[in-house]
Amino acid sequence: MKVLVAIKRVIDYNVKVRVKADNSDVDLTNVKMAVNPFCEIAIEEAVRLKESGQATEVVAVAVGPTQCQEQLRTALALGADRAILVETDGFPQPLSVAKLLKGVYDQEQPGLVIFGKQSIDADNNQTGQMFAALAGLGQGTFASKVEIAGDTVNVTREVDGGLQTVALKAPAVVTTDLRLNEPRYASLPNIMKAKKKPLDTLTPEALGVEVKATIETLRVEPPAERQGGIKVDSVEALVDKLKNEAKVI
């Protein structure tokens, strides 16, 4: 089966983001960008399925501005066979992204579509599920294990209190959680080979999707600062503070 992996270009997870002085947005000037960590896990899972003979082809797709090609080349270096960029002005909102990906899905007809569960910038945790609903597919979200058995995709999910396994009819959607796998690093030879792998560009118009923004960001501010605390020098002092000052025990 063909596996489609949807990836997002986001700030590198090590970056400590700052809010702009005019409170219009976060400051992304000269900030290091990368493949969203959960999307890396998605790529890794797809590549492992190919290596184990359960997938025939891995196609990586990203929605966003032309710079997303960097992250698609990373996906190719990690083992994807082909990449698709749906090129847009900036990053569309989740419903539009889901509609664009539905367009790609219709063209590619994969048996499995893998997303990261959330992107570490917006922290929405929406796009994979929205896509699944638009495509009428079953979903296994927050996956910690994926097993393909013929036409069925068994997904073990991280839920409150433990783990739950669901069986999905293929084609199906998976969103990855942290413990699904540990992604590999791209080797230099593979990075070089990735430059020659196919990367096609599509437009929303070509997919028949109108990109619409329905959520307006009015203001961005830093979170309320916690007051600085104190250090205590003994357990006794700590217990005293908790009982008599903070009054929490």
Next chain:
Amino acid sequence: MSILLVAEHNNAALNPVTLNVVAAAQAIGGDITVLVAGEGCGAAADAAAALPGVSKVLCADAAVYGKQLAENVAPLIAEAAAGHSHVLSAHSTNGKNTMPRVAALLDVNMVSDIISVESEDTFKRPFYAGNAIATVKSSDAVKVVTVRHTAFDPVPATGGSAAVEALGSAHDAGVSSFVNEEIVKLDRPELTAARVVVSGGRGMGSGDNFKILEGVADKLNAAMGASRAAVDAGFVPNDMQVGQTGKIVAPELYIAVGISGAIQHLAGMKDSKVIVAINKDEDAPIFQVADYGLVADLFQAVPELEAKI
């Protein structure tokens, strides 16, 4: 305004987070209809009917909803949303799993993990791992919203007496089925609802060593949590993870033991009322958010703490 509120429950009772979501609904204003979907969920529906400010309860009791499969529950919610201006749920595992499907079926975007209601169409929500707060305004015809329960004080569980109406609609998408689950049942309060949380990090060294925390947790009737590092190292199961991509908690007291305080962990606990950190590294970032910091060897400090509480 007319709000459809999707209850979080286990068929026998409401999950306490539902009381926080009702508070968020009250902040938006307008009448509140609670939807309880499940299997054998009459008791949960009755509990919902007792919530203050609720005008009606819709009870969809069918085998297809028994395991909260998103493919079946989402079309039910989308259908029940007709005539409502808002659809609300907790930003829980179920809320995250199901509500985006609802939004897509209604052809709208959604606002996830709100921490405040500014007006019926404007909300605040954290992003970038809680390092920034966005005030967003939705122009969608129906506002689909999930609520960070720790940001809203819960309403009382009683005071209302709504009618419970049965919803016959049984959606079976036929694309997914429940296979099994491994749920750990603890005699402790649930992590996201506990008044006190005791958490261990990589510094605990092993899964066995987490037992050291149990005495303190017992005395304080606390839930136990962990950092991602401890979970990844295999010390404790994943449902104990507190952090950006784990559980978000805001207890009265959060005691972080052997936790360095990475941004992603802080994202899950920095709204706790009082934070205590015990770590032998005085430069650990956790001390920057701790109200009371103790630089000490946890293997000495924690047993001493248990004795002196």
